[in-house]
Amino acid sequence: MSVAIDTGLGLTVRGLTALFNTPRGMALAVADVDLDVAPGEMVGLVGESGSGKSVTLRSIMGLIQTPGHVTGKVEWGGRDLVAMPAEELRRIRGSEIAMIFQEPMTALNPVLPVGLQLEENLVAHTRLNARERRARALQLMNTVGIPAAERRLNEYPHQFSGGMRQRAMIAIALACSPKLLLADEPTTALDVTIQDQILKLLLDLRDRLAMSVVLVTHDLGVIAGTCDRMAVMYAGRIVEMGTVIDVFRQPRHPYTRGLLGSVPRAGAVRTMLSSIEGTPPSLTDLPAGCAFHPRCSFATDICRQERPPLLSLGNDRKAACFHHDRVAAAEAIL
Amino acid sequence: MQNIGSGSLPLFSFVLRRILQMIPTVVFILVVTFVLVRLLPGDPASAMLGDRAIDADVERINASLGLDKPIPVQFLYFVKNVFTGDLGTSIALKLPVTTIIMQRLPVTLMLTLMAALLALVLAVPLAFLAALRREQTADAVIRGTFQVGLSMPVFYVGILMLTVFGATLKWFPVGGYGDTFADRLYHLFLPALTLAFSFSAVLMRNLRSSIIGVINAEYVDFARAKGLRPRIIMTRHVLRNALISTVTLFGLQIGTLFGGAVITETVFAVPGAGRLMIDSIYGRDYPVLQGLTIALAVLVSLTFLATDIFQAWLDPRVAR
Numbered sequence A: 001m002s003v004a005i006d007t008g009l010g011l012t013v014r015g016l017t018a019l020f021n022t023p024r025g026m027a028l029a030v031a032d033v034d035l036d037v038a039p040g041e042m043v044g045l046v047g048e049s050g051s052g053k054s055v056t057l058r059s060i061m062g063l064i065q066t067p068g069h070v071t072g073k074v075e076w077g078g079r080d081l082v083a084m085p086a087e088e089l090r091r092i093r094g095s096e097i098a099m100i101f102q103e104p105m106t107a108l109n110p111v112l113p114v115g116l117q118l119e120e121n122l123v124a125h126t127r128l129n130a131r132e133r134r135a136r137a138l139q140l141m142n143t144v145g146i147p148a149a150e151r152r153l154n155e156y157p158h159q160f161s162g163g164m165r166q167r168a169m170i171a172i173a174l175a176c177s178p179k180l181l182l183a184d185e186p187t188t189a190l191d192v193t194i195q196d197q198i199l200k201l202l203l204d205l206r207d208r209l210a211m212s213v214v215l216v217t218h219d220l221g222v223i224a225g226t227c228d229r230m231a232v233m234y235a236g237r238i239v240e241m242g243t244v245i246d247v248f249r250q251p252r253h254p255y256t257r258g259l260l261g262s263v264p265r266a267g268a269v270r271t272m273l274s275s276i277e278g279t280p281p282s283l284t285d286l287p288a289g290c291a292f293h294p295r296c297s298f299a300t301d302i303c304r305q306e307r308p309p310l311l312s313l314g315n316d317r318k319a320a321c322f323h324h325d326r327v328a329a330a331e332a333i334l
Numbered sequence B: 001m002q003n004i005g006s007g008s009l010p011l012f013s014f015v016l017r018r019i020l021q022m023i024p025t026v027v028f029i030l031v032v033t034f035v036l037v038r039l040l041p042g043d044p045a046s047a048m049l050g051d052r053a054i055d056a057d058v059e060r061i062n063a064s065l066g067l068d069k070p071i072p073v074q075f076l077y078f079v080k081n082v083f084t085g086d087l088g089t090s091i092a093l094k095l096p097v098t099t100i101i102m103q104r105l106p107v108t109l110m111l112t113l114m115a116a117l118l119a120l121v122l123a124v125p126l127a128f129l130a131a132l133r134r135e136q137t138a139d140a141v142i143r144g145t146f147q148v149g150l151s152m153p154v155f156y157v158g159i160l161m162l163t164v165f166g167a168t169l170k171w172f173p174v175g176g177y178g179d180t181f182a183d184r185l186y187h188l189f190l191p192a193l194t195l196a197f198s199f200s201a202v203l204m205r206n207l208r209s210s211i212i213g214v215i216n217a218e219y220v221d222f223a224r225a226k227g228l229r230p231r232i233i234m235t236r237h238v239l240r241n242a243l244i245s246t247v248t249l250f251g252l253q254i255g256t257l258f259g260g261a262v263i264t265e266t267v268f269a270v271p272g273a274g275r276l277m278i279d280s281i282y283g284r285d286y287p288v289l290q291g292l293t294i295a296l297a298v299l300v301s302l303t304f305l306a307t308d309i310f311q312a313w314l315d316p317r318v319a320r
């Protein structure tokens, strides 16, 4: 799968780290993340609230501002987005790479008509004239299932329901047919039918345009139904990675095992991540060794002293756990 | 900017509603002016006659001005006259008050307008600079300077400007009012700058903090994620939202600005409504005073109307 590294196609993230200077000290929100997304590939990103999923997407987009600071490499088409001049990055954002924000209620500007907020994307990246932009906007509104599109384009976000705003945001992100879509919980505010419709749309775009997708979701059913590979984040780090089938069948990290907990293995039913006992650690004061050890039933002395590296386990599989064998074996017994 | 489309319908009915709301305001203005002028100490006849006043003369003059009638009758006359544009005759100048006001008020209007524009031209870029470099040197310098500006009285700033740019550098005239339009702009520049100085400090402070509030909003990040040009992000997304609260402040401060105009006109010897007001207070020129108060009060409420409409245009949620 990882053709990205060889050809310079797709997205290659190396050592991505995001630090926030907070009153309580430096918060390590994203630590040393490596991620590859090939053209036409869909990668799921899961983890508890606060594990750094949104900050990862924002860092890839170059949206982190002071008091945050991002280091590492984000290679896209052979160019490093982190080191790139602002104007060059601007041309890529919104056209080649687009992002769907997590919060549909706050991501739209309250004082501008939705149509304008869609069309300004086209103004920034295409040479379409006003009539062509309107036509494209109407087409996008229909695609994401917003009825009465003509009238809706002239309305303001406060006249839209949460679900409609989310669809509008998806339409805006897709406006310039991006090659990479960073989707931060794109379907949370939508009912099942619309959710399926949107996911089908993303799959269709992936097939037709070889669009790559990084999909953040709490819905394991969505991951199972759409993604090729998945990555699990804990306290800012990727702790497990692999094909969706492999990870679901046999988690190699106790945290993943906990998240998958209650998923019925047969069929892709809508199932949310199960909650794990204990609370996530404070990012300004991470536990020594493995950040998961205070909550881990597999933990031993070494876990409290050393941080487990994210090791390759073959077959495109990685896990950051000293005892991944025991975890795998325990799973087999279940 | 794009057309507002169906959004213009609520805006239209909002404007209509807002205009109707002005009716009670106008009535209130009339009552208050009428009462206030009659509460002033001393009567105009004594003022006109000065030390030589004898009772018979005083009564004759009061009668000729209608000041001997019962108060309610005076009020009815007053309302009728106001609506027919007859604000009486100036005691001091022996000219119709309407004529005098039409001569003087445009001068003040131009001065205030210039001051408001200058204040905006000063405040908007500096507020942006301070907000974007917040807690850094530029921010500290800008805020410090304006803090000084805020704490200096208008007449003091005026005299300072006069001394430096008028008398010493001779860049601008030290007073008066020109004949041609360009000449007038030139004459009004220093007074307008004086007036703008503290006004822009108020605006700047408010705008700076609302820009800081808006600039971290999710929709601004989303706008950046869309790859919009920085200029569009700053104007369409940041400034427009930040201006909403500043426009309210702008409207509320307009009265203060007119008050400042009175002082400024005195310092710079500008023949505007402010000077006229001071002269008519000293001369107890009731009719002029009354006329001026009404004109200014109506102007201020028209400014409120304008800022409300502007705000409704900025923020479609207002006009619902």
Ligand SMILES: Nc1ncnc2c1ncn2[C@@H]1O[C@H](COP(=O)(O)OP(=O)(O)OP(=O)(O)O)[C@@H](O)[C@H]1O
Pocket (backbone or CB within 6 Å): A020, A021, A022, A027, A029, A047, A048, A049, A050, A051, A052, A053, A054, A055, A056, A068, A102, A283
């Ligand atoms: N601007 C910021 N300043 C300081 N800390 C921040 C900032 N943005 C994010 N963080 C911190 O980074 C951590 C990761 O946040 P992030 O939003 O990426 O979590 P998430 O995985 O997306 O969670 P959720 O599932 O709730 O969306 C959080 O602890 C958050 O407090």
Ligand code: SF4
Pocket (backbone or CB within 6 Å): A253, A254, A255, A290, A291, A292, A293, A296, A297, A298, A299, A300, A303, A308, A320, A321, A322, A323, A324
């Ligand atoms: S390294 Fe140790 S503490 Fe960390 S997940 Fe593995 S077993 Fe648990």
Ligand SMILES: [Mg+2]
Pocket (backbone or CB within 6 Å): A053, A054, A055, A102, A184
């Ligand atoms: Mg998030």
